Amino acid sequence: MSAVFNKTGRIADNVSLPELTVRGIILGALITVIFTASNVYLGLKVGLTFSSAIPAAVISMAVLRMFKSANILENNMVQTQASAAGTLSSIIFILPGLVMIGYWQGFPYWQTLAICAAGGMLGVMFTIPLRHAMVVQSDLPYPEGVAAAEILRVGSADVELDANGKPGAKTETGIVDIMAGGLVAAVVTLASSGFRVLSEGISLWFAAGPAVLRISSGFSLALLGAGYLIGIVAGIAMLIGLLIAWGVAVPVLTSMHTIPDGMTLAKYATGLWSKDVRFIGAGTIGVAAVWTLITLFKPMLEGVKTSFQALSGGKGRINIPRTEQDMSPAWIIGITLVLVAILVATFGSFLSAAPLSSSVMWGLVAYSVLFAVIFGFLIAAACGYMAGLIGSSASPISGVGIVAVVLVSLLILLVGSADGLLATETGNKLGIALAIFTTSAVIAVATISNDNLQDLKTGWLVGATPWRQQVALLIGCVVGAVVIPPVLELLYNAYGFAGAMPRADMDVAHALSAPQATLMTAIATGIFTHQLNWDMILIGLGLGVVLVIIDEILRHRGGFARLPVLAVGIGIYLPPTVASTLVLGTLLAWGIERILKKRAAKQGVAYEQFAEAPNRRGVLLASGLIVGESLVGVVLAGVIGFSGSDSPLALVGPAFEGTAQWLGLIVFVAVAWVFARRVLSAKNQ
Numbered sequence: 001m002s003a004v005f006n007k008t009g010r011i012a013d014n015v016s017l018p019e020l021t022v023r024g025i026i027l028g029a030l031i032t033v034i035f036t037a038s039n040v041y042l043g044l045k046v047g048l049t050f051s052s053a054i055p056a057a058v059i060s061m062a063v064l065r066m067f068k069s070a071n072i073l074e075n076n077m078v079q080t081q082a083s084a085a086g087t088l089s090s091i092i093f094i095l096p097g098l099v100m101i102g103y104w105q106g107f108p109y110w111q112t113l114a115i116c117a118a119g120g121m122l123g124v125m126f127t128i129p130l131r132h133a134m135v136v137q138s139d140l141p142y143p144e145g146v147a148a149a150e151i152l153r154v155g156s157a158d159v160e161l162d163a164n165g166k167p168g169a170k171t172e173t174g175i176v177d178i179m180a181g182g183l184v185a186a187v188v189t190l191a192s193s194g195f196r197v198l199s200e201g202i203s204l205w206f207a208a209g210p211a212v213l214r215i216s217s218g219f220s221l222a223l224l225g226a227g228y229l230i231g232i233v234a235g236i237a238m239l240i241g242l243l244i245a246w247g248v249a250v251p252v253l254t255s256m257h258t259i260p261d262g263m264t265l266a267k268y269a270t271g272l273w274s275k276d277v278r279f280i281g282a283g284t285i286g287v288a289a290v291w292t293l294i295t296l297f298k299p300m301l302e303g304v305k306t307s308f309q310a311l312s313g314g315k316g317r318i319n320i321p322r323t324e325q326d327m328s329p330a331w332i333i334g335i336t337l338v339l340v341a342i343l344v345a346t347f348g349s350f351l352s353a354a355p356l357s358s359s360v361m362w363g364l365v366a367y368s369v370l371f372a373v374i375f376g377f378l379i380a381a382a383c384g385y386m387a388g389l390i391g392s393s394a395s396p397i398s399g400v401g402i403v404a405v406v407l408v409s410l411l412i413l414l415v416g417s418a419d420g421l422l423a424t425e426t427g428n429k430l431g432i433a434l435a436i437f438t439t440s441a442v443i444a445v446a447t448i449s450n451d452n453l454q455d456l457k458t459g460w461l462v463g464a465t466p467w468r469q470q471v472a473l474l475i476g477c478v479v480g481a482v483v484i485p486p487v488l489e490l491l492y493n494a495y496g497f498a499g500a501m502p503r504a505d506m507d508v509a510h511a512l513s514a515p516q517a518t519l520m521t522a523i524a525t526g527i528f529t530h531q532l533n534w535d536m537i538l539i540g541l542g543l544g545v546v547l548v549i550i551d552e553i554l555r556h557r558g559g560f561a562r563l564p565v566l567a568v569g570i571g572i573y574l575p576p577t578v579a580s581t582l583v584l585g586t587l588l589a590w591g592i593e594r595i596l597k598k599r600a601a602k603q604g605v606a607y608e609q610f611a612e613a614p615n616r617r618g619v620l621l622a623s624g625l626i627v628g629e630s631l632v633g634v635v636l637a638g639v640i641g642f643s644g645s646d647s648p649l650a651l652v653g654p655a656f657e658g659t660a661q662w663l664g665l666i667v668f669v670a671v672a673w674v675f676a677r678r679v680l681s682a683k684n685q
Contacts, residue, residue, distance in 0.1 A: 036483045040488060076458060077464070077469065088477055128470060150623045184628065199664035219667070237562075241568040278402075279536035283540020327467045383447070428529070
């Protein structure tokens with residue numbers, strides 16, 4: 001008998017199973033509609049989106065298990081398609097800025113659809129040459145990609161083929177650990193985000209003279225699980241970023257000014273971090289992005305060369321296994337050119353109503369499209385690296401957006417000043433609008449690049465065919481782009497955005513805050529009005545260069561010590577309750593590893609052999625934590641959207657927050673302790 005799965009739990013290269021099926025595409029489209037709408041609402045309301053890959057995998061398995069012919073690769077295609085569309089919703093981090101400045105009075109359907117679809121599909125195209133270097137050869141952890149693969153494996157039966165090639169015996173393993181982690185995370189998330197009896201984090205504020213200090217932690221079990229999967233090296237780097245932001249930058253800035261009367265320490269320090277210190281992180285991320293591209297350039301070219309050799313005739317032709325077959329270079333180039341043409345037409349439509357001469361208009365279109373394509377390609381590698389390092393959900397896509405909006409605003413400012421475009425207030429408004437629209441295309445590329453390599457990692461682990469996944473990703477982008485414009489229009493007309501209300505009689509208190517769109521619009525406006533503070537961005541750029549040098553020195557010395565620059569920038573940029581929870585997850589994994597190494601040494605057994613079962617259980621439990629919180633997040637998003645209330649399930653009022661913080665801390669610590677005990681109790685068969 002020959003097994004469908006090889007020894008690593010991966011579909012063997014010589015086995016061909018149905019992957020990209022009609023029923024899978026339809027199911028993926030239905031999941032896409034739900035997750036995209038939920039992500040758009042949450043992103044506009046609180047500035048956060050969730051990765052839809054894992055919830056999509058769970059839902060797909062539940063539905064497709066009703067069909068006897070379903071298999072793990074078909075499930076993988078559904079989650080691939082749905083995750084791409086759900087991730088594309090991150091374009092709302094910038095696009096509402098066009099309504100905020102009054103350039104748009106709503107969201108024109110075809111322009112919005114085209115910028116989302118073309119940008120997202122370019123993100124797919126740009127990540128295909130990176131797949132071999134960053135997924136197959138790289139040792140990046142890809143926490144959500146690994147988690148999704150484990151879920152697909154334990155949710156699908158281990159199948160053996162009999163002598164006639166028919167499916168034989170089925171066994172399931174590991175589902176108990178995933179279900180246990182998912183149930184715990186679901187209950188805790190419902191108690192915190194739903195009932196509000198547990199807090200989602202805790203913060204302690206201190207005043208050391210005029211300086212303000214903050215110690216904080218979030219209680220997200222999904223982030224704890226993601227941290228467990230990413231490793232201690234990235235965790236230490238993020239901790240350094242946290243210390244730079246909240247141990248150095250914020251105390252220094254607060255000591256230089258006096259707290260305004262009536263303002264709390266928390267509000268004052270958080271405001272300085274939001275409008276100043278985060279730009280240090282954005283600058284550091286920008287340097288890390290460029291350096292990542294430089295270091296990946298050679299292996300990326302080798303991957304492209306291998307793809308062309310596989311398609312060419314003669315001596316150069318090679319046979320590539322099924323699990324290494326990417327979309328052909330001819331298709332990649334052809335689709336990319338079509339997408340660039342769509343962007344040109346979209347930008348032309350965007351500027352068609354402006355009082356510009358034909359030559360000026362098409363000149364601006366050319367500059368904008370070239371920037372979106374070239375910068376989008378450059379940033380694709382960095383975004384894929386971020387996803388590989390800390391996962392899609394925690395990746396600071398808005399930090400990439402900040403870098404993009406600064407650069408494109410400077411480009412338009414340079415071009416516009418030369419031909420007199422920006423000499424009037426109307427011209428300035430047009431320049432700001434074009435900067436926002438161009439950044440929207442870049443964010444669409446970046447957010448899909450951030451997600452796609454995660455999906456391709458899942459596919460690599462379960463034995464999927466890459467080119468089929470890439471087709472599923474393209475379909476997901478189109479479906480998501482169809483959904484996003486009407487959802488944006490609906491939410492804008494129902495609630496309005498901060499500073500942009502569709503009707504004069506609407507209650508401003510119910511407006512959606514759209515925090516990232518507000519920030520990036522303010523940056524673009526500040527550049528065009530010459531009022532942006534450049535000091536923090538330049539400090540971040542300088543810090544990034546220093547960190548790159550330090551990391552290279554550590555790399556050449558060899559050994560364990562490294563300092564991933566991107567992770568440091570992420571630690572500066574992310575909210576401390578998010579970054580600190582990821583760090584705690586890495587420390588939990590490190591502590592468990594030390595205990596296992598001591599036990600292995602005591603018994604005289606090689607660590608890799610001794611820790612095989614505990615490590616697998618740890619991955620499964622961490623995956624369960626991510627699954628449970630993600631699924632409840634989807635459900636709560638639907639409840640919030642349907643009810644129109646911020647907290648429709650709350651059992652307590654704001655006065656309970658102090659107690660909820662300590663209860664949340666107790667539960668968080670208890671879950672981490674039980675997690676460690678459960679992992680350490682695993683025994684090899």
